[in-house]
Amino acid sequence: METAQETGNLTGIRQIILVLSGKGGVGKSTISTELALALRHSGKKVGILDVDLCGPSIPRMLKVQDKAVHQCDNGWVPVFVDQEQTISLMSVGFLLEKPDEAVVWRGPKKNALIKQFVSDVVWGDLDYLIVDTPPGTSDEHISAVEALRPYKPLGAILVTTPQAISVGDVRRELTFCKKTGLRVIGIVENMSGFICPHCSECTNLFSKGGGEELARHAKVPFLGCVPLDPQLTKSLEEGQDFIQEFPKSPAFPAFISITQQILDGMLAQTS
């Protein structure tokens, strides 16, 4: 029975994308959020599953932190970000009584909740389900991959910042993908370069080119560089739709190009 229902809740999804990184704070949630917004911009229907249980960021980034999850006959109804219900979101953030509550859970509990997220959320018809993950290669990742494995096509986007410390952790994440047979859609280099708003001088705060070099080294596609952009950070803080509001900012073309590559990749795969 359970299997039948699980299939029921995920069969309407055409593609699942995991957003991974070995390193924390490189912009996994940012990329997940902007990717969802950009995919909606191209007329797609998107769901986001936030499996970062100890530090859920997506609800705030989409300004739905005060919403609650409801239950229906088939399971949990995700939170819809807009009236048109083009972006739906499920996160542990919606289950907390107080926003500052710490989820002090060891692995087994986290695994149980992730499995419930996968089996019990009523996503409906989606073009893409984006799964945002915490940093590392541990419980959440093993459980998410394990639970989502039956639903193809499944792919991963790896996020890194340019400096060697971060690239080192993402190398390990690539090994994780290899070991678990997860297809790597590509690598995104985030926070590459900051253009001073006063004098337009570009400073490579966290150096540059590390992500591209890693992609070449590992023979996986490189999807692009997203520059540091105060407008982007600000819109994420305030839960604005960056793609809609700041089409002239330096990070905008980067997101559009990354999204286009994902859309093209999917076309190539289905045809």
Add this chain to the structure above:
Amino acid sequence: MELATSLGDPSPGRARDEVAICARAQGALVSGTSFTLVGLNVAPQAGSAAAAGSGGQEGAGMEEVPQDCPGTSSAQAGKGASCQGCPNQRLCASGAGAAPDPAIEEIREKMRTVKHKILVLSGKGGVGKSTFSAHLAYGLAEDESKQIALLDIDICGPSIPKMMGLEGEQVHQSGSGWSPVYVEENLGVMSVGFLLGSPDDAVIWRGPKKNGMIKQFLRDVDWGEIDYLIVDTPPGTSDEHLSIVQYLSAAHIDGAVIITTPQEVSLQDVRKEINFCHKVKLPIIGVVENMSGFICPKCKNESQIFPPTTGGAEVMCQDLKVPLLGKVPLDPQIGKSCDNGQSFLTEVPDSPATLAYRNIIQSKCLKHVNNYLIKNISLWFTVLSYLIS
């Protein structure tokens, strides 16, 4: 316990090469284990997850728990559906599993020679925990009369070896345990990175194995006489954090330094971490705000790359009544020094970031630790007033 076989897994009979890749984790991935909801009763009502969270410290004493283990000290121990067939079922059902881990006592014995223990924590990743830990160690080690140890318990993403310029180093074994890798005579480092064969190796471990590794780092490393043990942690409030606090519970931790960046997205995770500290009764030494402002090297104007839209760490510290130790500006040199494995403090001695770091390390951090007793009393009041409210 013999070190060779215990490397990476405390249970005997497991192959040694599992330190690099956990065969169990992979096996679990391929086979896809059946799933029962034990011990977690998540209903869609608000607060249910939080309620379950308070029970999250269970299951700590056991090393090799099956995925759906209800936890050794829970009421369900030995009785749940997943307990059927578990070799420890009878032990758990008898209530013996709820007894404290003998390792805690062993670790207390081992830590007798360690004067101060400081944890570096953050709910958010990539805010600079490892950078701060590394530079706190470097800064303290400048006093040659002090012995410093740096322990990296970020098992899945160890950054410390690279930051300390020790990439590719191996841990040696002696009669008294594993020897830390030394940067200077008075600065020893231990990290899972030293146990990996190649920089591509991923440590794909679930919680129990990570906990076993942390226990070994505390119990089986030959630390010697140490003035300061600095523990760098991964982001979050989960296995690694519970384990380190639990294993050191009898040995006494001086406190935690919490790192954040100025924006709200980061602060919301850091508030959770502060809550975690209250929950496990870990004193907070203070908060460091990292990446706070960037001064353009060309025009010298300051930009807020990560804008403090809700007042940054300053307002958060006031709200939660924890001390703010200082703010460190963004400096491209910091990242570069970390990539090269050098101390930023000696590489660019006159950068504003260096001054901020030195200020935190020399005056505040130490003073707080040295005045621990006094500080602790006020912290207890903080905790108390928090609990009452």
